[in-house]
Amino acid sequence: GQQLNQSPQSMFIQEGEDVSMNCTSSSIFNTWLWYKQDPGEGPVLLIALYKAGELTSNGRLTAQFGITRKDSFLNISASIPSDVGIYFCAGRQIQGAQKLVFGQGTRLTINP
Amino acid sequence: KAGVTQTPRYLIKTRGQQVTLSCSPISGHRSVSWYQQTPGQGLQFLFEYFSETQRNKGNFPGRFSGRQFSNSRSEMNVSTLELGDSALYLCASSQKTAGGDNEQFFGPGTRLTVL
Numbered sequence: 001g002q003q004l005n006q007s008p009q010s011m012f013i014q015e016g017e018d019v020s021m022n023c024t025s026s027s028i029f030n031t032w033l034w035y036k037q038d039p040g041e042g043p044v045l046l047i048a049l050y051k052a053g054e055l056t057s058n059g060r061l062t063a064q065f066g067i068t069r070k071d072s073f074l075n076i077s078a079s080i081p082s083d084v085g086i087y088f089c090a091g092r093q094i095q096g097a098q099k100l101v102f103g104q105g106t107r108l109t110i111n112p
Numbered sequence: 113k114a115g116v117t118q119t120p121r122y123l124i125k126t127r128g129q130q131v132t133l134s135c136s137p138i139s140g141h142r143s144v145s146w147y148q149q150t151p152g153q154g155l156q157f158l159f160e161y162f163s164e165t166q167r168n169k170g171n172f173p174g175r176f177s178g179r180q181f182s183n184s185r186s187e188m189n190v191s192t193l194e195l196g197d198s199a200l201y202l203c204a205s206s207q208k209t210a211g212g213d214n215e216q217f218f219g220p221g222t223r224l225t226v227l
Binding site: 040041043088100 | 116143145147154155156157160162167168170202204206215216217218219220221
């Protein structure tokens with residue numbers, strides 16, 4: 001099935017470091033979303049982006065909707081242990097539709 | 113407000129059997145979507161139900177089906193199970209008001225293992 005290209009696949013960082021991950025696609029998306037999934041749980045929505053060029057923050061998280069509408073990035077500043085988990089980007093191609101296309105995820109590991 | 117609930121949380125079946133998974137959306141949410149999550153394929157959209165009607169369907173065989181009840185609760189069914197159907201099945205609900213991009217809230221999933 002269709003998927004977004006998410007990178008990196010995994011990251012090993014020290015507590016306090018900043019993190020950056022991104023998603024790209026060959027197709028245009030109208031909405032970009034970033035989710036975090038903890039073990040044994042479903043994905044939790046972190047940030048939603050609806051307009052090309054939009055830059056949105058949620059605490060230490062910042063995400064941007066690419067100008068071309070084919071990419072998005074997520075930054076986490078000053079990482080803490082609870083940031084550990086798998087981060088997924090997701091896109092919606094049709095406004096109002098519920099179908100989401102997901103990236104393969106970025107597994108974040110933090111060394112205290 | 114209670115979140116999306118899915119039952120059962122874990123299930124073990126054998127090849128050829130069929131299985132039914134249940135999802136109760138957040139109160140007031142009328143749209144329910146189902147996703148399959150596997151290590152190899154990641155998160156893949158199965159289908160979406162709104163007002164008891166299937167609105168959208170992913171690229172899965174006809175063995176995968178679903179339905180939605182008048183109270184917005186949804187079930188998905190997989191018939192003639194195959195080993196490759198082993199996965200985490202996630203349900204997500206949203207308000208889906210007219211003209212809006214109402215985002216989805218996911219349940220904890222049902223872990224299906226096919227032996």
